[in-house]
Amino acid sequence: MIQVNENFLKLQAGYLFPEIGRRVRAFAAANPNAKIIRLGIGDVTEPLPPAIIQAMHKAVDDMASGETFKGYGPEQGYDFLINAIIENDYKSRGVSLDTDEVFVSDGSKCDTGNFQEILGVANRIAVTDPVYPVYVDTNVMAGRTGEYDQAKSQYGKIVYMPCNADNNFVPALPSEPVDIIYLCYPNNPTGAVATKAELAKWVAWAKANKAIILFDAAYESFISDPAIPHSIYEIDGAKDVAVEFRSYSKTAGFTGLRCAFTVVPKTVKAYTSSGKEVAINPIWSRRHTTKFNGASYISQAAAAAVYSPQGKKEVRQIIDIYMNNAAVIRKSLSALGYSVYGGVNAPYIWLKTPGGLTSWQFFDKLLGEINVVGTPGSGFGPSGEGYFRLSAFGKPENVIEAMERFKKLKF
Amino acid sequence: MIQVNENFLKLQAGYLFPEIGRRVRAFAAANPNAKIIRLGIGDVTEPLPPAIIQAMHKAVDDMASGETFKGYGPEQGYDFLINAIIENDYKSRGVSLDTDEVFVSDGSKCDTGNFQEILGVANRIAVTDPVYPVYVDTNVMAGRTGEYDQAKSQYGKIVYMPCNADNNFVPALPSEPVDIIYLCYPNNPTGAVATKAELAKWVAWAKANKAIILFDAAYESFISDPAIPHSIYEIDGAKDVAVEFRSYSKTAGFTGLRCAFTVVPKTVKAYTSSGKEVAINPIWSRRHTTKFNGASYISQAAAAAVYSPQGKKEVRQIIDIYMNNAAVIRKSLSALGYSVYGGVNAPYIWLKTPGGLTSWQFFDKLLGEINVVGTPGSGFGPSGEGYFRLSAFGKPENVIEAMERFKKLKF
Numbered sequence: 001m002i003q004v005n006e007n008f009l010k011l012q013a014g015y016l017f018p019e020i021g022r023r024v025r026a027f028a029a030a031n032p033n034a035k036i037i038r039l040g041i042g043d044v045t046e047p048l049p050p051a052i053i054q055a056m057h058k059a060v061d062d063m064a065s066g067e068t069f070k071g072y073g074p075e076q077g078y079d080f081l082i083n084a085i086i087e088n089d090y091k092s093r094g095v096s097l098d099t100d101e102v103f104v105s106d107g108s109k110c111d112t113g114n115f116q117e118i119l120g121v122a123n124r125i126a127v128t129d130p131v132y133p134v135y136v137d138t139n140v141m142a143g144r145t146g147e148y149d150q151a152k153s154q155y156g157k158i159v160y161m162p163c164n165a166d167n168n169f170v171p172a173l174p175s176e177p178v179d180i181i182y183l184c185y186p187n188n189p190t191g192a193v194a195t196k197a198e199l200a201k202w203v204a205w206a207k208a209n210k211a212i213i214l215f216d217a218a219y220e221s222f223i224s225d226p227a228i229p230h231s232i233y234e235i236d237g238a239k240d241v242a243v244e245f246r247s248y249s250k251t252a253g254f255t256g257l258r259c260a261f262t263v264v265p266k267t268v269k270a271y272t273s274s275g276k277e278v279a280i281n282p283i284w285s286r287r288h289t290t291k292f293n294g295a296s297y298i299s300q301a302a303a304a305a306v307y308s309p310q311g312k313k314e315v316r317q318i319i320d321i322y323m324n325n326a327a328v329i330r331k332s333l334s335a336l337g338y339s340v341y342g343g344v345n346a347p348y349i350w351l352k353t354p355g356g357l358t359s360w361q362f363f364d365k366l367l368g369e370i371n372v373v374g375t376p377g378s379g380f381g382p383s384g385e386g387y388f389r390l391s392a393f394g395k396p397e398n399v400i401e402a403m404e405r406f407k408k409l410k411f
Numbered sequence: 412m413i414q415v416n417e418n419f420l421k422l423q424a425g426y427l428f429p430e431i432g433r434r435v436r437a438f439a440a441a442n443p444n445a446k447i448i449r450l451g452i453g454d455v456t457e458p459l460p461p462a463i464i465q466a467m468h469k470a471v472d473d474m475a476s477g478e479t480f481k482g483y484g485p486e487q488g489y490d491f492l493i494n495a496i497i498e499n500d501y502k503s504r505g506v507s508l509d510t511d512e513v514f515v516s517d518g519s520k521c522d523t524g525n526f527q528e529i530l531g532v533a534n535r536i537a538v539t540d541p542v543y544p545v546y547v548d549t550n551v552m553a554g555r556t557g558e559y560d561q562a563k564s565q566y567g568k569i570v571y572m573p574c575n576a577d578n579n580f581v582p583a584l585p586s587e588p589v590d591i592i593y594l595c596y597p598n599n600p601t602g603a604v605a606t607k608a609e610l611a612k613w614v615a616w617a618k619a620n621k622a623i624i625l626f627d628a629a630y631e632s633f634i635s636d637p638a639i640p641h642s643i644y645e646i647d648g649a650k651d652v653a654v655e656f657r658s659y660s661k662t663a664g665f666t667g668l669r670c671a672f673t674v675v676p677k678t679v680k681a682y683t684s685s686g687k688e689v690a691i692n693p694i695w696s697r698r699h700t701t702k703f704n705g706a707s708y709i710s711q712a713a714a715a716a717v718y719s720p721q722g723k724k725e726v727r728q729i730i731d732i733y734m735n736n737a738a739v740i741r742k743s744l745s746a747l748g749y750s751v752y753g754g755v756n757a758p759y760i761w762l763k764t765p766g767g768l769t770s771w772q773f774f775d776k777l778l779g780e781i782n783v784v785g786t787p788g789s790g791f792g793p794s795g796e797g798y799f800r801l802s803a804f805g806k807p808e809n810v811i812e813a814m815e816r817f818k819k820l821k822f
Binding site (some may be wrong): 041061211 | 457459461483680691698
């Protein structure tokens with residue numbers, strides 16, 4: 001008799017973004033004339049710049065001729081892209097990588113979700129709270145957690161590391177043994193960043209405890225402070241304990257194109273139950289080549305264009321648009337008396353809900369009174385309760401209008 | 412201490428296609444003037460036709476303008492593609508499907524590899540022998556098998572169903588209980604097809620035994636016999652027990668573009684350990700939306716163009732090129748006295764190695780004497796020993812030359 005993977009039945013039905021969508025649709029149906037401004041889901045809004053469009057047209061033409069047609073590419077990605085990644089994203093910051101340490105994929109959601117698969121099911125995981133839900137849900141599916149505790153809004157067996165205004169959104173090192181630590185900097189949803197000194201503490205802890213750090217750097221291109229590391233490998237020793245996830249989705253507006261990559265240094269080790277050391281790079285390679293057939297050639301050609309001189313310039317201009325939005329939000333809300341975090345080195349602004357409102361109460365108030373959509377902090381974990389995320393992705397004129405509307409909120 | 416998923420350590424290192432690549436590279440290095448003809452890996456060789464190229468240029472232009480830019484799409488795929496799939500691939504053959512039963516993805520390798528994840532680890536699997544290695548390897552990774560037995564060339568706990576000339580490459584129904592049955596028709600590697608009557612037997616068996624059929628129809632567009640079903644849902648009752656995988660890779664030359672889809676009828680059920688019935692459609696939906704972020708918009712636009720009147724015509728012309736290659740191979744090798752199978756409703760020709768040679772001996776002989784590359788049957792499983800796969804993908808002039816060279820093989 002065919003059995004279901006019962007771990008999937010532990011998952012909570014009310015996933016954050018569908019619930020937001022449901023409430024927005026209901027409001028729009030009841031108020032057809034309302035001009036809703038969406039600063040909720042973190043999706044880019046600017047079209048792709050000319051250098052990338054041009055590279056894609058060329059790649060499409062390559063597919064039209066027998067001489068340049070591309071069938072199956074290497075599952076790990078084309079060398080032209082891997083070499084550009086190593087040169088521009090790593091060598092430029094003093095990090096050396098071999099080509100077989102970089103794995104091109106179709107998205108960081110996939111990679112951060114899939115990576116746990118090559119690690120034992122008995123490993124204990126630690127996540128920051130609030131956190132990107134994919135890290136948690138994929139571990140629930142794998143059976144690495146207990147049941148969901150409705151009262152605590154937490155799954156059993158996961159170590160949640162609270163991040164709030166009291167600790168400046170920097171979690172304390174785990175006080176109990178964990179094996180897999182998910183870190184995301186610049187952080188989604190809080191917009192916080194980690195200094196070199198803070199990351200060095202995590203690397204040292206992971207080494208001492210034979211743990212592995214899964215480091216999500218999907219938002220690194222939004223860092224404006226030159227002292228903040230873009231890669232965990234800027235920390236000495238990180239290549240022994242950390243895997244890094246990068247994406248073109250937010251960096252270069254690729255959410256609809258699908259291209260990302262993961263770095264798995266050959267020096268990162270895991271252990272068998274008998275204590276034998278095993279390099280995880282060849283194991284991830286085996287997983288990646290067996291269950292994946294390479295990212296689209298068109299998307300890889302587009303990603304390579306991000307590193308051309310013109311591509312770099314054009315992508316930077318788009319990031320500047322979003323970061324100007326972030327600055328407008330920060331300034332406007334601060335002037336209105338809100339406690340505002342993030343938005344300087346990240347495209348997310350995290351704010352304390354005013355008047356003791358819960359995250360969802362504030363969501364309903366914003367939608368109902370001023371027709372602005374944001375994301376309730378509690379959707380990212382229990383420590384997100386009382387907070388709210390606004391995204392800097394959006395048309396500047398909409399962001400300015402949203403901020404004008406905030407002045408009209410009634411308390 | 413971080414533990415590795417030890418199931419990965421059961422995997423055999425010598426995966427088929429890398430080993431072929433190694434031998435071909437070594438031969439080419441030692442024989443730099445040899446003109447090698449590759450009929451090995453099943454990768455398409457014809458460039459994409461005008462209707463698809465045009466649709467991709469338009470999709471690229473959509474990404475260049477704020478009005479038409481596409482960010483995150485629905486993880487399940489755009490409605491414009493899902494509707495075209497239902498209308499053209501299913502309704503036209505008398506099969507009705509709801510839009511939420513079709514899941515667009517970036518490849519059938521991924522889908523056939525990932526699907527087992529939502530099913531319990533204690534389920535017993537059955538595969539045909541020979542078989543596409545991804546079905547087996549992904550179950551090894553998931554822990555659903557025992558260790559590899561070198562003497563038998565088989566993993567423990569898997570039920571292998573031999574397919575050879577004696578049973579006309581149609582496996583017998585399992586004589587022991589199994590829960591997950593992988594079937595691929597038209598078959599890779601044997602090129603065999605299943606009649607409606609044969610598939611009806613499997614559907615009835617699955618119903619009676621509460622098993623699930625994972626049906627890989629990646630090669631359905633190569634069917635020339637009008638009596639052969641293109642979809643398992645042409646069989647009454649299949650919607651209760653079968654999931655179907657489809658791909659544009661071979662159908663329309665998308666190996667470098669990455670687009671495929673999986674059909675999960677809402678009537679397919681699995682069970683909890685306490686015997687409770689659970690529909691698997693919402694569980695796959697949860698998996699797909701949590702671990703995947705949609706196929707590239709450009710690739711989905713290209714896939715939709717496959718269904719336009721012009722697209723259908725152009726894609727058919729390319730399939731005809733490959734199937735003419737298949738006919739040339741069949742005819743030539745039959746005339747030389749080979750026992751030849753497949754190649755009529757599938758792009759693969761499966762032949763008995765002559766003179767009692769093993770699959771690898773014949774591989775080395777072909778490469779060494781006439782510089783033709785094929786795929787050793789034993790690489791697909793123990794029952795593939797003594798067989799050899801030739802692919803119909805290739806330039807017609809190369810296929811004709813390869814057949815000329817076969818005349819020069821010395822025995």
